Amino acid sequence: MSVTELFATRTEGMHASEIRELLKLLDQPEIISFAGGIPDPALFPRVEFAEALAWATSDTEAAQSLQYAPSEGYTPLREWIVRYMATLGVSCAVENVLITAGSQQALDYLGKLFLDPKDTALVGWPTYLGALGAFNAYQPVYDRIDPRANRSAEEITQKAASRGGRVKFAYLSADFANPTGLTFDRAEREAILAKADALDIAVIEDGAYQALRYSGTAYPPMLALEQARKGDMEACRTIYCGSFSKTLAPGLRVGWVVAAKPVIQQMVLMKQAADLQTATLNQMAVARVAEAVFDSHVAKLREVYGHRLNAMLASLGHHMPEGVDWTRPEGGMFVWMHLPEGMDGAELLAQALRTQKIAFVPGGAFFADGSNRNTIRLNFSLLDDKTIDEGIRRLGEALRTAMAK
Numbered sequence: 001m002s003v004t005e006l007f008a009t010r011t012e013g014m015h016a017s018e019i020r021e022l023l024k025l026l027d028q029p030e031i032i033s034f035a036g037g038i039p040d041p042a043l044f045p046r047v048e049f050a051e052a053l054a055w056a057t058s059d060t061e062a063a064q065s066l067q068y069a070p071s072e073g074y075t076p077l078r079e080w081i082v083r084y085m086a087t088l089g090v091s092c093a094v095e096n097v098l099i100t101a102g103s104q105q106a107l108d109y110l111g112k113l114f115l116d117p118k119d120t121a122l123v124g125w126p127t128y129l130g131a132l133g134a135f136n137a138y139q140p141v142y143d144r145i146d147p148r149a150n151r152s153a154e155e156i157t158q159k160a161a162s163r164g165g166r167v168k169f170a171y172l173s174a175d176f177a178n179p180t181g182l183t184f185d186r187a188e189r190e191a192i193l194a195k196a197d198a199l200d201i202a203v204i205e206d207g208a209y210q211a212l213r214y215s216g217t218a219y220p221p222m223l224a225l226e227q228a229r230k231g232d233m234e235a236c237r238t239i240y241c242g243s244f245s246k247t248l249a250p251g252l253r254v255g256w257v258v259a260a261k262p263v264i265q266q267m268v269l270m271k272q273a274a275d276l277q278t279a280t281l282n283q284m285a286v287a288r289v290a291e292a293v294f295d296s297h298v299a300k301l302r303e304v305y306g307h308r309l310n311a312m313l314a315s316l317g318h319h320m321p322e323g324v325d326w327t328r329p330e331g332g333m334f335v336w337m338h339l340p341e342g343m344d345g346a347e348l349l350a351q352a353l354r355t356q357k358i359a360f361v362p363g364g365a366f367f368a369d370g371s372n373r374n375t376i377r378l379n380f381s382l383l384d385d386k387t388i389d390e391g392i393r394r395l396g397e398a399l400r401t402a403m404a405k
Protein backbone atom coordinates (compact mmCIF):
# COMPACT_ATOMS: atom_id res chain seq x y z
CA MET A 1 0.00 0.00 0.00
CA SER A 2 1.25 3.47 -0.79
CA VAL A 3 1.38 5.98 2.06
CA THR A 4 -0.80 8.23 -0.06
CA GLU A 5 -3.68 5.88 0.72
CA LEU A 6 -3.24 6.78 4.36
CA PHE A 7 -3.82 10.49 3.78
CA ALA A 8 -6.79 11.91 5.73
CA THR A 9 -9.98 12.68 3.84
CA ARG A 10 -9.38 16.39 4.39
CA THR A 11 -6.60 16.25 1.82
CA GLU A 12 -9.18 15.55 -0.89
CA GLY A 13 -10.06 19.23 -1.02
CA MET A 14 -6.43 20.26 -1.48
CA HIS A 15 -5.71 20.49 -5.19
CA ALA A 16 -2.70 21.78 -7.04
CA SER A 17 -3.89 24.59 -9.26
CA GLU A 18 -4.58 23.64 -12.88
CA ILE A 19 -2.73 26.72 -14.02
CA ARG A 20 0.46 26.08 -12.10
CA GLU A 21 2.02 24.13 -14.98
CA LEU A 22 1.26 26.88 -17.45
CA LEU A 23 2.62 29.54 -15.18
CA LYS A 24 5.96 27.74 -14.96
CA LEU A 25 6.56 29.16 -18.43
CA LEU A 26 6.71 32.60 -16.85
CA ASP A 27 10.43 32.20 -16.29
CA GLN A 28 10.99 33.02 -19.96
CA PRO A 29 12.27 36.61 -20.03
CA GLU A 30 10.26 37.75 -23.07
CA ILE A 31 6.94 37.04 -21.37
CA ILE A 32 4.97 40.01 -20.05
CA SER A 33 3.18 38.71 -17.00
CA PHE A 34 -0.01 40.11 -15.49
CA ALA A 35 -0.27 36.88 -13.51
CA GLY A 36 1.50 38.00 -10.34
CA GLY A 37 -0.22 39.17 -7.22
CA ILE A 38 2.79 40.43 -5.40
CA PRO A 39 4.33 43.79 -4.46
CA ASP A 40 7.05 45.35 -6.58
CA PRO A 41 10.33 44.36 -4.88
CA ALA A 42 11.91 47.62 -6.06
CA LEU A 43 9.59 49.35 -3.57
CA PHE A 44 10.48 47.30 -0.49
CA PRO A 45 11.73 49.50 2.38
CA ARG A 46 15.01 47.60 2.27
CA VAL A 47 17.21 50.20 3.96
CA GLU A 48 14.72 50.60 6.79
CA PHE A 49 14.59 46.83 7.31
CA ALA A 50 18.39 46.62 7.30
CA GLU A 51 18.49 49.23 10.07
CA ALA A 52 15.65 47.53 11.98
CA LEU A 53 17.29 44.11 11.82
CA ALA A 54 20.61 45.56 12.95
CA TRP A 55 18.80 47.15 15.89
CA ALA A 56 16.88 43.96 16.70
CA THR A 57 20.06 41.88 16.76
CA SER A 58 22.06 44.45 18.74
CA ASP A 59 23.50 43.74 22.20
CA THR A 60 20.50 45.24 23.93
CA GLU A 61 17.76 43.56 21.88
CA ALA A 62 19.14 40.16 20.79
CA ALA A 63 18.20 38.35 24.00
CA GLN A 64 14.58 39.14 23.14
CA SER A 65 14.59 38.99 19.33
CA LEU A 66 16.30 35.61 19.14
CA GLN A 67 14.31 34.09 21.97
CA TYR A 68 10.89 32.41 22.22
CA ALA A 69 8.12 34.89 22.90
CA PRO A 70 4.42 34.93 23.83
CA SER A 71 2.05 33.43 21.23
CA GLU A 72 -0.10 36.60 21.16
CA GLY A 73 2.73 38.56 19.56
CA TYR A 74 5.32 41.24 20.30
CA THR A 75 3.64 43.84 22.49
CA PRO A 76 4.99 47.01 20.81
CA LEU A 77 3.74 45.68 17.46
CA ARG A 78 0.32 44.89 18.92
CA GLU A 79 0.29 48.42 20.37
CA TRP A 80 1.15 49.87 16.97
CA ILE A 81 -1.75 47.90 15.47
CA VAL A 82 -4.12 49.23 18.15
CA ARG A 83 -3.14 52.78 17.10
CA TYR A 84 -3.39 51.93 13.39
CA MET A 85 -6.84 50.37 13.78
CA ALA A 86 -7.92 53.55 15.64
CA THR A 87 -7.07 55.54 12.48
CA LEU A 88 -9.54 53.28 10.64
CA GLY A 89 -12.25 53.88 13.25
CA VAL A 90 -11.77 50.65 15.20
CA SER A 91 -11.29 51.01 18.93
CA CYS A 92 -9.58 47.94 20.38
CA ALA A 93 -7.22 46.90 23.16
CA VAL A 94 -3.95 45.00 22.87
CA GLU A 95 -5.86 41.91 24.08
CA ASN A 96 -7.99 42.11 20.91
CA VAL A 97 -4.90 41.71 18.68
CA LEU A 98 -3.12 38.49 17.68
CA ILE A 99 -0.02 38.54 15.45
CA THR A 100 -0.07 35.80 12.80
CA ALA A 101 2.41 34.51 10.21
CA GLY A 102 0.80 36.55 7.45
CA SER A 103 -2.97 36.87 7.11
CA GLN A 104 -2.96 33.51 5.34
CA GLN A 105 -2.32 31.83 8.67
CA ALA A 106 -5.27 33.71 10.15
CA LEU A 107 -7.50 32.31 7.40
CA ASP A 108 -6.33 28.78 8.19
CA TYR A 109 -6.97 29.29 11.92
CA LEU A 110 -10.40 30.77 11.26
CA GLY A 111 -11.31 27.75 9.13
CA LYS A 112 -10.11 25.54 11.97
CA LEU A 113 -11.98 27.64 14.53
CA PHE A 114 -15.37 27.60 12.85
CA LEU A 115 -15.76 24.84 10.28
CA ASP A 116 -16.91 21.31 10.92
CA PRO A 117 -17.17 19.14 7.80
CA LYS A 118 -20.21 20.14 5.69
CA ASP A 119 -20.64 23.49 7.40
CA THR A 120 -21.30 26.35 5.01
CA ALA A 121 -18.83 29.19 4.47
CA LEU A 122 -20.30 32.17 2.62
CA VAL A 123 -17.79 33.65 0.18
CA GLY A 124 -17.71 36.07 -2.71
CA TRP A 125 -18.32 34.66 -6.19
CA PRO A 126 -15.39 35.06 -7.10
CA THR A 127 -13.26 35.13 -3.96
CA TYR A 128 -9.58 34.95 -2.93
CA LEU A 129 -8.26 31.60 -4.05
CA GLY A 130 -6.01 31.31 -1.01
CA ALA A 131 -9.01 31.58 1.30
CA LEU A 132 -10.69 28.67 -0.46
CA GLY A 133 -7.40 26.77 -0.14
CA ALA A 134 -7.21 27.51 3.60
CA PHE A 135 -10.85 26.63 4.29
CA ASN A 136 -10.92 23.50 2.11
CA ALA A 137 -8.81 21.60 4.66
CA TYR A 138 -11.81 21.79 7.01
CA GLN A 139 -14.18 20.28 4.43
CA PRO A 140 -16.85 22.98 4.23
CA VAL A 141 -19.33 23.63 1.45
CA TYR A 142 -19.61 27.09 -0.04
CA ASP A 143 -22.50 29.40 -0.68
CA ARG A 144 -22.55 32.87 -2.07
CA ILE A 145 -22.55 36.15 -0.18
CA ASP A 146 -23.62 39.14 -2.22
CA PRO A 147 -24.85 42.37 -0.61
CA ARG A 148 -26.99 43.11 -3.65
CA ALA A 149 -28.66 39.69 -3.77
CA ASN A 150 -32.09 39.39 -2.30
CA ARG A 151 -31.76 36.04 -0.55
CA SER A 152 -33.36 35.72 2.86
CA ALA A 153 -31.49 34.41 5.90
CA GLU A 154 -33.99 31.52 6.05
CA GLU A 155 -33.21 30.45 2.52
CA ILE A 156 -29.45 30.48 3.19
CA THR A 157 -29.89 28.63 6.51
CA GLN A 158 -32.13 25.97 4.95
CA LYS A 159 -29.75 25.36 2.11
CA ALA A 160 -26.89 24.88 4.61
CA ALA A 161 -29.01 22.45 6.65
CA SER A 162 -29.90 20.46 3.55
CA ARG A 163 -26.17 20.10 2.85
CA GLY A 164 -25.56 18.64 6.30
CA GLY A 165 -24.22 21.54 8.36
CA ARG A 166 -24.85 25.15 9.33
CA VAL A 167 -23.66 28.53 8.15
CA LYS A 168 -20.66 29.60 10.21
CA PHE A 169 -19.21 32.71 8.63
CA ALA A 170 -19.07 35.05 5.67
CA TYR A 171 -15.57 35.72 4.33
CA LEU A 172 -14.93 38.79 2.19
CA SER A 173 -12.61 41.64 1.33
CA ALA A 174 -14.51 44.91 1.52
CA ASP A 175 -11.66 46.87 -0.12
CA PHE A 176 -10.10 46.10 -3.50
CA ALA A 177 -10.88 42.41 -3.40
CA ASN A 178 -8.63 39.81 -4.91
CA PRO A 179 -9.45 39.04 -7.75
CA THR A 180 -11.96 41.75 -8.79
CA GLY A 181 -10.35 44.88 -7.36
CA LEU A 182 -13.82 45.96 -6.28
CA THR A 183 -14.88 47.63 -3.05
CA PHE A 184 -18.14 47.45 -1.10
CA ASP A 185 -19.64 50.85 -0.38
CA ARG A 186 -21.05 51.74 3.01
CA ALA A 187 -24.56 50.51 2.26
CA GLU A 188 -23.20 47.19 1.03
CA ARG A 189 -21.07 46.80 4.15
CA GLU A 190 -24.09 47.52 6.32
CA ALA A 191 -26.20 45.07 4.30
CA ILE A 192 -23.68 42.28 4.88
CA LEU A 193 -23.49 43.06 8.60
CA ALA A 194 -27.28 43.02 8.82
CA LYS A 195 -27.40 39.69 6.97
CA ALA A 196 -24.75 38.30 9.35
CA ASP A 197 -26.85 39.45 12.31
CA ALA A 198 -29.92 37.76 10.83
CA LEU A 199 -27.94 34.56 10.18
CA ASP A 200 -26.13 34.82 13.52
CA ILE A 201 -22.75 34.08 11.94
CA ALA A 202 -19.23 35.50 12.11
CA VAL A 203 -17.87 37.87 9.47
CA ILE A 204 -14.24 37.47 8.40
CA GLU A 205 -13.11 40.78 6.93
CA ASP A 206 -9.91 40.41 4.89
CA GLY A 207 -8.17 43.78 4.90
CA ALA A 208 -5.08 42.69 2.95
CA TYR A 209 -5.39 45.53 0.40
CA GLN A 210 -7.19 48.10 2.54
CA ALA A 211 -4.33 50.61 2.74
CA LEU A 212 -3.75 50.60 -1.02
CA ARG A 213 -6.39 53.14 -2.12
CA TYR A 214 -5.35 55.35 -5.06
CA SER A 215 -8.48 57.42 -5.65
CA GLY A 216 -11.95 58.05 -4.24
CA THR A 217 -12.87 58.17 -0.56
CA ALA A 218 -12.18 55.42 1.94
CA TYR A 219 -14.97 53.59 3.75
CA PRO A 220 -14.56 52.42 7.33
CA PRO A 221 -13.82 48.71 7.72
CA MET A 222 -16.89 46.60 8.44
CA LEU A 223 -15.51 46.05 11.94
CA ALA A 224 -15.59 49.83 12.52
CA LEU A 225 -19.19 50.07 11.24
CA GLU A 226 -20.29 47.20 13.45
CA GLN A 227 -18.52 48.64 16.46
CA ALA A 228 -20.10 52.05 15.84
CA ARG A 229 -23.50 50.37 15.92
CA LYS A 230 -22.93 47.97 18.83
CA GLY A 231 -20.66 50.21 20.92
CA ASP A 232 -18.28 47.52 22.09
CA MET A 233 -15.64 45.38 20.39
CA GLU A 234 -16.71 42.46 22.54
CA ALA A 235 -20.20 42.56 20.99
CA CYS A 236 -18.82 42.43 17.43
CA ARG A 237 -19.08 39.36 15.19
CA THR A 238 -16.60 40.77 12.65
CA ILE A 239 -13.05 39.41 12.72
CA TYR A 240 -10.60 41.69 10.91
CA CYS A 241 -7.51 40.16 9.26
CA GLY A 242 -4.69 42.59 8.47
CA SER A 243 -1.35 42.12 6.77
CA PHE A 244 1.97 43.89 6.33
CA SER A 245 2.57 41.89 3.14
CA LYS A 246 1.19 44.44 0.69
CA THR A 247 2.38 47.53 2.56
CA LEU A 248 5.85 46.62 3.88
CA ALA A 249 7.07 43.17 2.76
CA PRO A 250 5.48 39.71 2.41
CA GLY A 251 8.73 37.84 3.09
CA LEU A 252 8.60 38.74 6.77
CA ARG A 253 5.28 36.86 7.15
CA VAL A 254 3.65 39.23 9.60
CA GLY A 255 -0.08 39.78 9.74
CA TRP A 256 -2.68 40.27 12.46
CA VAL A 257 -6.20 39.59 13.62
CA VAL A 258 -8.44 42.01 15.53
CA ALA A 259 -11.52 40.50 17.15
CA ALA A 260 -13.45 40.07 20.38
CA LYS A 261 -11.31 38.56 23.14
CA PRO A 262 -12.84 35.04 23.18
CA VAL A 263 -11.98 34.69 19.46
CA ILE A 264 -8.42 35.89 20.04
CA GLN A 265 -7.99 33.62 23.07
CA GLN A 266 -9.04 30.54 21.10
CA MET A 267 -6.80 31.52 18.19
CA VAL A 268 -3.88 31.93 20.60
CA LEU A 269 -4.38 28.28 21.60
CA MET A 270 -4.28 27.32 17.92
CA LYS A 271 -1.13 29.33 17.41
CA GLN A 272 0.50 27.63 20.41
CA ALA A 273 -0.37 24.24 18.95
CA ALA A 274 0.67 25.10 15.38
CA ASP A 275 3.87 27.17 15.55
CA LEU A 276 4.05 28.65 19.08
CA GLN A 277 4.50 32.21 17.80
CA THR A 278 5.30 34.37 14.80
CA ALA A 279 9.08 34.90 14.44
CA THR A 280 10.12 37.42 17.12
CA LEU A 281 12.88 38.94 15.00
CA ASN A 282 10.44 39.63 12.16
CA GLN A 283 7.84 41.13 14.47
CA MET A 284 10.42 43.44 16.04
CA ALA A 285 11.69 44.54 12.62
CA VAL A 286 8.16 45.18 11.35
CA ALA A 287 7.27 47.12 14.50
CA ARG A 288 10.33 49.33 14.10
CA VAL A 289 9.81 49.95 10.38
CA ALA A 290 6.07 50.53 10.78
CA GLU A 291 6.70 53.02 13.59
CA ALA A 292 9.27 54.91 11.50
CA VAL A 293 7.88 54.97 7.96
CA PHE A 294 4.50 53.22 7.55
CA ASP A 295 2.55 56.30 6.48
CA SER A 296 5.21 57.76 4.19
CA HIS A 297 5.97 54.38 2.66
CA VAL A 298 2.31 53.62 1.96
CA ALA A 299 1.95 57.10 0.44
CA LYS A 300 4.75 56.22 -1.98
CA LEU A 301 3.16 52.87 -2.86
CA ARG A 302 -0.14 54.60 -3.51
CA GLU A 303 1.50 56.99 -5.90
CA VAL A 304 3.39 54.34 -7.88
CA TYR A 305 0.68 51.66 -7.95
CA GLY A 306 -2.03 54.26 -8.62
CA HIS A 307 -0.07 55.42 -11.64
CA ARG A 308 0.21 51.82 -12.90
CA LEU A 309 -3.49 51.20 -12.37
CA ASN A 310 -4.30 54.30 -14.42
CA ALA A 311 -1.89 53.14 -17.10
CA MET A 312 -3.60 49.76 -17.26
CA LEU A 313 -7.09 51.25 -17.42
CA ALA A 314 -6.01 53.64 -20.19
CA SER A 315 -4.38 50.80 -22.15
CA LEU A 316 -7.46 48.62 -21.79
CA GLY A 317 -9.53 51.48 -23.16
CA HIS A 318 -7.23 51.69 -26.19
CA HIS A 319 -6.64 48.05 -27.01
CA MET A 320 -9.63 45.93 -26.00
CA PRO A 321 -12.06 44.71 -28.63
CA GLU A 322 -15.85 45.04 -28.27
CA GLY A 323 -17.37 42.31 -26.14
CA VAL A 324 -15.02 42.33 -23.16
CA ASP A 325 -15.60 44.27 -19.98
CA TRP A 326 -13.42 45.00 -16.97
CA THR A 327 -13.56 46.49 -13.49
CA ARG A 328 -12.31 50.00 -12.69
CA PRO A 329 -10.86 49.59 -9.19
CA GLU A 330 -9.82 52.49 -6.96
CA GLY A 331 -7.01 50.51 -5.31
CA GLY A 332 -5.41 47.13 -4.72
CA MET A 333 -3.44 45.20 -7.32
CA PHE A 334 -5.93 43.74 -9.77
CA VAL A 335 -8.28 44.42 -12.65
CA TRP A 336 -10.84 41.71 -13.42
CA MET A 337 -12.04 41.05 -16.93
CA HIS A 338 -15.15 39.36 -18.32
CA LEU A 339 -14.57 37.67 -21.66
CA PRO A 340 -17.38 36.92 -24.07
CA GLU A 341 -19.76 34.10 -23.02
CA GLY A 342 -18.35 30.69 -23.88
CA MET A 343 -14.72 31.79 -23.97
CA ASP A 344 -12.42 30.03 -21.49
CA GLY A 345 -9.79 32.06 -19.61
CA ALA A 346 -7.53 29.01 -19.22
CA GLU A 347 -7.62 28.29 -22.97
CA LEU A 348 -6.98 31.94 -23.71
CA LEU A 349 -3.95 31.80 -21.38
CA ALA A 350 -2.54 28.72 -23.13
CA GLN A 351 -2.89 30.45 -26.48
CA ALA A 352 -1.70 33.88 -25.32
CA LEU A 353 1.40 32.44 -23.66
CA ARG A 354 2.37 30.73 -26.88
CA THR A 355 1.50 33.33 -29.46
CA GLN A 356 1.64 36.67 -27.66
CA LYS A 357 4.03 35.87 -24.82
CA ILE A 358 1.74 37.27 -22.15
CA ALA A 359 0.35 35.72 -18.98
CA PHE A 360 -2.55 36.37 -16.59
CA VAL A 361 -4.58 34.23 -14.22
CA PRO A 362 -7.70 32.51 -15.58
CA GLY A 363 -10.68 33.40 -13.39
CA GLY A 364 -12.43 30.04 -12.92
CA ALA A 365 -10.22 29.08 -9.95
CA PHE A 366 -11.56 32.02 -7.95
CA PHE A 367 -15.08 30.58 -7.96
CA ALA A 368 -15.80 27.95 -5.31
CA ASP A 369 -17.67 25.91 -7.95
CA GLY A 370 -15.15 26.55 -10.77
CA SER A 371 -17.83 28.36 -12.79
CA ASN A 372 -17.45 31.60 -14.77
CA ARG A 373 -14.49 30.38 -16.74
CA ASN A 374 -14.87 33.34 -19.09
CA THR A 375 -12.96 35.60 -16.70
CA ILE A 376 -9.32 36.56 -16.14
CA ARG A 377 -7.37 38.50 -13.50
CA LEU A 378 -4.79 41.09 -14.47
CA ASN A 379 -2.16 42.37 -12.03
CA PHE A 380 -0.72 45.84 -12.49
CA SER A 381 1.58 46.29 -9.46
CA LEU A 382 4.74 44.84 -11.01
CA LEU A 383 5.12 46.51 -14.41
CA ASP A 384 5.94 49.98 -15.71
CA ASP A 385 3.48 51.86 -17.98
CA LYS A 386 5.22 51.01 -21.23
CA THR A 387 5.30 47.30 -20.48
CA ILE A 388 1.69 47.41 -19.31
CA ASP A 389 0.65 49.04 -22.58
CA GLU A 390 2.57 46.54 -24.69
CA GLY A 391 1.14 43.61 -22.71
CA ILE A 392 -2.42 44.91 -22.96
CA ARG A 393 -1.95 45.50 -26.68
CA ARG A 394 -0.92 41.85 -27.03
CA LEU A 395 -3.90 40.78 -24.90
CA GLY A 396 -6.14 42.64 -27.35
CA GLU A 397 -4.53 40.71 -30.20
CA ALA A 398 -4.97 37.38 -28.39
CA LEU A 399 -8.62 38.20 -27.76
CA ARG A 400 -9.29 39.20 -31.35
CA THR A 401 -7.77 35.91 -32.53
CA ALA A 402 -9.82 33.90 -30.03
CA MET A 403 -13.03 35.77 -30.92
CA ALA A 404 -12.49 35.19 -34.63
CA LYS A 405 -12.49 31.40 -34.11
Ligand SMILES: Cc1ncc(COP(=O)(O)O)c(C=O)c1O
Pocket residue numbers: 037101102103104105128130173177178206208242243244245250254255
Ligand atom coordinates in the same frame (compact mmCIF):
# COMPACT_ATOMS: atom_id res chain seq x y z
C1 LIG B 1 -7.03 38.81 -0.31
C2 LIG B 1 -5.79 38.24 0.29
N1 LIG B 1 -5.83 37.86 1.56
C3 LIG B 1 -4.75 37.34 2.18
C4 LIG B 1 -3.58 37.15 1.49
C5 LIG B 1 -2.43 36.50 2.21
O1 LIG B 1 -1.43 37.41 2.44
P1 LIG B 1 -0.37 37.28 3.60
O2 LIG B 1 -0.48 35.91 4.20
O3 LIG B 1 0.93 37.50 2.95
O4 LIG B 1 -0.74 38.33 4.61
C6 LIG B 1 -3.48 37.53 0.15
C7 LIG B 1 -2.23 37.33 -0.61
O5 LIG B 1 -2.13 37.49 -1.79
C8 LIG B 1 -4.63 38.08 -0.46
O6 LIG B 1 -4.62 38.45 -1.76
